[in-house]
Amino acid sequence: MVGARDSVQAEVHLIGQLLGGSGFPSTQLFCRWNIHTGGAWHHLEGLKEGQTQVDNPLLGDTAIWAHPIDVHYTVKGITGWPKLVVQVYSLDSFGRTDLCGYGFCNLPATPGAHRIDCVTWRPTGSLRDEFRQQFVGGGPQLRSPELVYTPLDRYRLQTVAMGTVHVQMNVILRNFEQYGIEY
Template sequence: MAEVHIIGELSQSKDFGQQHLFCKWYLQIGNNWRLLSGKKEGQTQVSSNEFEDICKWSYPLDIHLATSGLQGWPKIYIQVFHLDWVGRSHLYGYGVVTIPTHPGQHELDCYTWRPVGNLRERFVQYFMGGGPQLKDPHLILSTTDRYKLNTEAMGVVTFKITVVLRHFSDFGVEY
């Protein structure tokens, strides 16, 4: 079987306009893929920086996958949350990044967005916190239904990863 090894870190977030952020991440793979080692999901610590608009997480990623086909290439989807002064977590963005298909070191920027509600929901969100969320977060992986959402752009999450491919040439895949 061909193998993909993803080593690196979920590095930082910027341009969110808030402090006290944390990120949940999930690995999405196709049916032909199998996780050999590592985790398919995780969560960073809450990070805050009072002097810059950057929260540094440096959360390690080490995922080893095996595959019998290229369909369903790995993607990582994320949810960024803001922790308010009361300790409540509020959704601050969704995002998806596709793992590069060629080996080497990569710095990937994942641009995030969040759903926008109607005027009443925005008013409540401003004073009470919270805001609209997707019932099924896996919807962000579907390109057919995502265009129907009313959204606003949020910040950027940076991944610094190294991709190692093994035995792909045995299956006639050149890179």
């Protein structure tokens, strides 16, 4: 006979949106995003990655994306709690894209509505690279996007702070108490 604990799985439902980005040097911005989890997490439904539309704000420096996020997981262990990984790009008048910043934030582990500010950074090159980027575009980018959220070799990077991605996230936890986890 299968016990009640074996038939019930802990679940996490993340519902929210990428509100927008502010503080970036360019105005026409869009964001690529993904949710990274550990091996104990099983994706049930919803998109784990996506891209916003380009916004060119007429007033202020805040790009408004209002891009929805709705993803549902079952959980075998809390190791590898979800991280939101973002890459912000600018679009120039010729249709070229340039990296504006990388960033990540751990998503909240408590149920309820949360407002998160995800700060971003970009790698810097030599003085010549930075000068060329100002006039031609195309600055340095990471070969491996995993460096954004894993600290293995990130300490060797030279970076500069960029803008902030604003996130609104609602977290719904289900059946965690069956496994002795209180929140």
